[in-house]
Amino acid sequence: MEIRHPHFFAAPDFWKTTREEVNAYLDGLQRGQGWEIGRSQGGHALRAVAYGKAEPLPRRTTYSSAIASGHPEDFYDRAKRQKPVLLIIGAIHAAEIEGVVTCLNFAQVMETGRDLRGREWPLLRELAEQLRVVLVPLPQPNGRLRSPVHNLIGGTVDDLYYYGQGLRNNGEILRWPECKRLQPIPIAEMEFLGGYYNDAGVNIQHDDFFGRPAPETRALLDLAAAEIPDCVMTLHSCGNGPFFIAPESYLSPACQFHQVQVAALVADRHRRDGLRPGGGTRTALQGGFYFHTALHHHTGTLPLLFEFPxxxxxxxxxxDEILDVGLDLFEEVMRYGVNCRYRPR
Ligand SMILES: [Zn+2]
Known part of the structure; x- marks a missing residue:
C-alpha cells in the first residue's frame, strides 16, 4: 500500500478507527453488552455491542409468508415489543471510517454521558435509553487492515478510490462505479486491493445475498434475524456527504415515505448546525438493490443508507465537524424512532 499523504495516517485521540483501536475500546466497555457475531473471511472477530435489553420476538413464519397471509403480526408483533430496535452497521467499505468514529463516540456517550472529546450529549443519551441500539462498528475488518487510512481530509477523488477500491496490476486506480462491474474482484488482477472488499474481493454491499454470501454478510443477516430490528442504518462516506439515499426502489411506498422523512429531518438538522448537507434533492427513485435492501426483505426493517463526508x-x-455530522445524525434518527417507531406498517 502506498502512503499518498502522511496526514491520512494521523488523527486526534477522539478519532478511533483502526481495528486495534476499535477492539481496545470495545474491550473496555462497562455498560454496553458486547459479543461476537461471526468471523470474517480472513478469520477476524466480527463484534457487536448493544445498549438496552433484548426483547426477542417469537415467530413461526417468515417475513415473506406473514405479509402474504395478511398477518404481518405473525412475524413481527408490535404488541410484544416495548423498545424499538435500531441496528447501526459501520464500515462495510472499510476505508469509509467516519461512521466507525461516530459509533465509538456514541458508545462513550452511553458509557459516560460525554463523547471522546468530553462534550455532553444529554438528549442523545435520553433518546437512546428509549431504544435498543445495536452497533457493529467494524463489520469488515480485513479491508480495514489492508487499508488502514485514518482519514481522507483534504484528499482527492483519486486518493479516495485508491484506498477504497485499490490499484490494478496495470497501474490504474480502480474507480467507482466501474468497480461494480466485477463481483467479487479478481484479486490476482490487483496490485493493491482496497478496503472496499473483504479478503476474497467481495463487496458486501452487492454480495450474492440469496446464494452464497460472504462470512461477513452471513453474520450480519443472522444478526438481523436474531434482532428483528425496526430500523437498520448502514454508514458510508463519499466526497459529497452528508446525505441519505432516499427514496429507494425495491421497497414499499411506506418504506420510501419513512426514508424521505428521515432524510429531510437529518438534512435540516445538519443545515441548522452549519454542517452543509449535500446530495441534492432527489426527484427520481434510487435504483439500487443493496445490502440494506436485502436486510429489509429478510426482516421487514426500515433500511437506511447514510453517506458521511x-x-x-x-x-x-x-x-470535529465530521463527528458532529455523525452525532447529530444519531440523535435525529433516534428521535425519529422514539416518535415514529420506524417500522412501516
Ligand atoms: Zn460505501
Whole structure:
C-alpha cells in the first residue's frame, strides 16, 4: 500500500478507527453488552455491542409468508415489543471510517454521558435509553487492515478510490462505479486491493445475498434475524456527504415515505448546525438493490443508507465537524424512532 499523504495516517485521540483501536475500546466497555457475531473471511472477530435489553420476538413464519397471509403480526408483533430496535452497521467499505468514529463516540456517550472529546450529549443519551441500539462498528475488518487510512481530509477523488477500491496490476486506480462491474474482484488482477472488499474481493454491499454470501454478510443477516430490528442504518462516506439515499426502489411506498422523512429531518438538522448537507434533492427513485435492501426483505426493517463526508478537497470538513455530522445524525434518527417507531406498517 502506498502512503499518498502522511496526514491520512494521523488523527486526534477522539478519532478511533483502526481495528486495534476499535477492539481496545470495545474491550473496555462497562455498560454496553458486547459479543461476537461471526468471523470474517480472513478469520477476524466480527463484534457487536448493544445498549438496552433484548426483547426477542417469537415467530413461526417468515417475513415473506406473514405479509402474504395478511398477518404481518405473525412475524413481527408490535404488541410484544416495548423498545424499538435500531441496528447501526459501520464500515462495510472499510476505508469509509467516519461512521466507525461516530459509533465509538456514541458508545462513550452511553458509557459516560460525554463523547471522546468530553462534550455532553444529554438528549442523545435520553433518546437512546428509549431504544435498543445495536452497533457493529467494524463489520469488515480485513479491508480495514489492508487499508488502514485514518482519514481522507483534504484528499482527492483519486486518493479516495485508491484506498477504497485499490490499484490494478496495470497501474490504474480502480474507480467507482466501474468497480461494480466485477463481483467479487479478481484479486490476482490487483496490485493493491482496497478496503472496499473483504479478503476474497467481495463487496458486501452487492454480495450474492440469496446464494452464497460472504462470512461477513452471513453474520450480519443472522444478526438481523436474531434482532428483528425496526430500523437498520448502514454508514458510508463519499466526497459529497452528508446525505441519505432516499427514496429507494425495491421497497414499499411506506418504506420510501419513512426514508424521505428521515432524510429531510437529518438534512435540516445538519443545515441548522452549519454542517452543509449535500446530495441534492432527489426527484427520481434510487435504483439500487443493496445490502440494506436485502436486510429489509429478510426482516421487514426500515433500511437506511447514510453517506458521511470524507472532507475531501472538493468539500472540506474538519475532524470535529465530521463527528458532529455523525452525532447529530444519531440523535435525529433516534428521535425519529422514539416518535415514529420506524417500522412501516
Ligand atoms: Zn460505501
Amino acid at each position: 470524507h472532507g475531501l478537497e472538493m468539500k472540506p470538513f474538519t475532524f
